[in-house]
Amino acid sequence: MNRLEKLLKELKSQNKKVLSVFLTVGYPNIKTTEKLIIELEKYVDIIELGIPFSDPIADGPTIQYSSQKALENGTNIHQVFDIIKNVRQKSNIPIAIMGYLNPIYNFGLNKFFQQLKKCPTETFGNDITGVDGLIIPDMPSEESNKTRKLAKKYKIAYIPLVALTTEKNRALKIANSSTGFVYVTAVTGITGVREKIDSELIPFLKTLSAKTSKPLFVGFGISKPEHIQKLKKYCDGFIIGSAVIEQIRQKKSVINFVKSLKTVLNNF
Amino acid sequence: MLPDKNGYFGEFGGRFVPETLISALVELEKFYKNVSKCLHFKQELEYYLTNYAGRPTPLYFAKNLSEKFSMKIFLKREDLCHTGAHKINNAIGQALLAKKMGKTRIIAETGAGQHGVATATVCALFGIKCDIYMGDEDIKRQAINVYRMKLLGANVIPVHSGSRTLKDAINESIRDWVTNVKTTYYLLGSCVGPHPYPVIVRDFQSVIGKEVCKQMLTFYKRLPDYLVACVGGGSNSIGLFSPFYNNRNVKFIGVEAGGLGLKTDKHAASLEQGKVGVLHGTKSFILQDKNGQISQTHSISAGLDYPGVGPEHAFYKTTGRAKYVSVTDKEALAGFKLLSETEGIIPALEPAHAIAYLSKLKAKNKIIVVCLSGRGDKDINIASEKLKVKS
Numbered sequence: 165m166n167r168l169e170k171l172l173k174e175l176k177s178q179n180k181k182v183l184s185v186f187l188t189v190g191y192p193n194i195k196t197t198e199k200l201i202i203e204l205e206k207y208v209d210i211i212e213l214g215i216p217f218s219d220p221i222a223d224g225p226t227i228q229y230s231s232q233k234a235l236e237n238g239t240n241i242h243q244v245f246d247i248i249k250n251v252r253q254k255s256n257i258p259i260a261i262m263g264y265l266n267p268i269y270n271f272g273l274n275k276f277f278q279q280l281k282k283c284p285t286e287t288f289g290n291d292i293t294g295v296d297g298l299i300i301p302d303m304p305s306e307e308s309n310k311t312r313k314l315a316k317k318y319k320i321a322y323i324p325l326v327a328l329t330t331e332k333n334r335a336l337k338i339a340n341s342s343t344g345f346v347y348v349t350a351v352t353g354i355t356g357v358r359e360k361i362d363s364e365l366i367p368f369l370k371t372l373s374a375k376t377s378k379p380l381f382v383g384f385g386i387s388k389p390e391h392i393q394k395l396k397k398y399c400d401g402f403i404i405g406s407a408v409i410e411q412i413r414q415k416k417s418v419i420n421f422v423k424s425l426k427t428v429l430n431n432f
Numbered sequence: 433m434l435p436d437k438n439g440y441f442g443e444f445g446g447r448f449v450p451e452t453l454i455s456a457l458v459e460l461e462k463f464y465k466n467v468s469k470c471l472h473f474k475q476e477l478e479y480y481l482t483n484y485a486g487r488p489t490p491l492y493f494a495k496n497l498s499e500k501f502s503m504k505i506f507l508k509r510e511d512l513c514h515t516g517a518h519k520i521n522n523a524i525g526q527a528l529l530a531k532k533m534g535k536t537r538i539i540a541e542t543g544a545g546q547h548g549v550a551t552a553t554v555c556a557l558f559g560i561k562c563d564i565y566m567g568d569e570d571i572k573r574q575a576i577n578v579y580r581m582k583l584l585g586a587n588v589i590p591v592h593s594g595s596r597t598l599k600d601a602i603n604e605s606i607r608d609w610v611t612n613v614k615t616t617y618y619l620l621g622s623c624v625g626p627h628p629y630p631v632i633v634r635d636f637q638s639v640i641g642k643e644v645c646k647q648m649l650t651f652y653k654r655l656p657d658y659l660v661a662c663v664g665g666g667s668n669s670i671g672l673f674s675p676f677y678n679n680r681n682v683k684f685i686g687v688e689a690g691g692l693g694l695k696t697d698k699h700a701a702s703l704e705q706g707k708v709g710v711l712h713g714t715k716s717f718i719l720q721d722k723n724g725q726i727s728q729t730h731s732i733s734a735g736l737d738y739p740g741v742g743p744e745h746a747f748y749k750t751t752g753r754a755k756y757v758s759v760t761d762k763e764a765l766a767g768f769k770l771l772s773e774t775e776g777i778i779p780a781l782e783p784a785h786a787i788a789y790l791s792k793l794k795a796k797n798k799i800i801v802v803c804l805s806g807r808g809d810k811d812i813n814i815a816s817e818k819l820k821v822k823s
Contacts, residue, residue, distance in 0.1 A: 217724075217725065218594065218725040218726045219594070219599065219600075219603050219711065219712075219726050221449070221450065221603055221606045221607060221610070221712070222450040222610065224607070228593065232593070232594075235725060240723040241723055241724070265448055265710045266709045266710045266711060266718070266720065266724045266725075266726070267723060267724035267725065268724070269708075269709055269710055269724065270707070270709055270720060270722075270723065270724025271723075271724060301450055302448045302449060302450060302710070302713070303448060304447060304448070304449065304451055304454050306438060306446075306447065307446055307447065307448060324451075325450070325451045326451060327450070327451040327452035327454075327455075328452070329451075329452050329453075329454075329455045329456070329613060329614075330451055330452075330454065330455060331455055334454075334455075338451075349450075349451070349452060351611075352452055352610070352611065352613060352614070353452070353607075353610055353611035354450075354607050354610055354611060
């Protein structure tokens, strides 16, 4: 059982809600990414690390900007592996990798999983992989067979996305194919800070959670304590991306921001 | 002919998009499948192609060019279509689809501006709101077409990200579509993108090859030996080639943008220099760096300046059904000048690549059909500057 699975099991037994934070690897630079992961471990439950890509079609301007800057800094997939290896010397937080397909495909799917597996540490035992989950936003379920098999082989949770536009039966099928949590996109759109919650989201979460036992995490557009307050009854966790990147960009305290979200999340 | 039910031409194609778009693609696929069999739709499409776009376009015997190269060269005159390029064939077809699907807004991307003009035109015709994404580099290169789009009532949205060309305009269109998918139809301009777009665009453009077939058989009682067309995303070439797929004696030659040369990184020859990967929802040959980041491309011709290519072309390449070559910017300019001077036809810089390749084609006395995909008005400024034509 990897770290993510343990966390999800705990979540189920204690009715605990989870906070996951997204960081673009290499933005504003590799050192800061590494430092942030370690600092954030005290306040968040999962770290999602984004492999920067030149053409991130599911992302809005904030994450797109961070990817562009990370690439300008020379960030590549090898540094993503390095950062995990380094972090694993000090941290046991569940880590999920978010990457668009082309850099992964270019690297080689088998080799990619082998590398993810190759990040064990002496501290936490060689049988545990460095990475616990995988999210590929431009790979819908029809195209995911091989990836899911490899994820299973390497004991890495495969985390699929469902959208508000996903037809009900399809959403259920996708949810049940997850070996970790289900990533529910809160908006019909791209990543980025939003003011309001889509009116269709709560009914969508209600319907899906009634039919599947898989944990539902909400991401895309979640940026304020009010969002979490409004939605926490209907889901199991939140993924905060653009709002965190925005804090980094504006040189504000990511920790203080994350604390404010966590307070709302824990406060039942 | 292919693709299979998942949109694959051999190992190429598929549907690699954010989940939000899947239902829209499934809806489009089903709708297209039904409507393309419907007689009323076919009649309506034919009505607009004939009476609005000006089809069939002539198959012109280019006597002077033929003499120069000792070949029998025919030009398929897509430059004579309304709006000046083959793009109108696809735009009419997809706009009719959008209208029947009840969409109230159309978005499109454009490189050279010809697809943008064609889309703006059909949106004006059918009374649909129209937004066109265009890289700001291309906006500078193709000012005439930007003006035409605006005159036609379209909103031209500049794209400042990445290479500021067609690739980035497609990214922005996809982002817009992900956000507004319920009301908006994405009118993709080339045979790229997720399934079913490569099929839809191919089918609407196949009118080019079907007419060539009919025209050759009617007037010359035989099929051509070679079909030659430029390839960026590949829509005019796939439109010319695909109806001849089973006629193995008809050879296909696709001419890519060699830019400053294939030994430099300033070109757009995806089929010759690309590696298999995934871009804009489809698996095909992609120009990318060693880390799988999409490469910046270069071509004198904005319409060919794209780092990917349609999956059907990728399939033709790997199966050997078509041969893909390239000519440089310089050679394309020579082709531009040559056709202007020998036949009195100013081609767009895109088909000027196909014309330029004729000087390299060893096919004495053979019958060659070249797709003259667009006219050169839009490229006059670039060409006159490079060729140093004094006004």
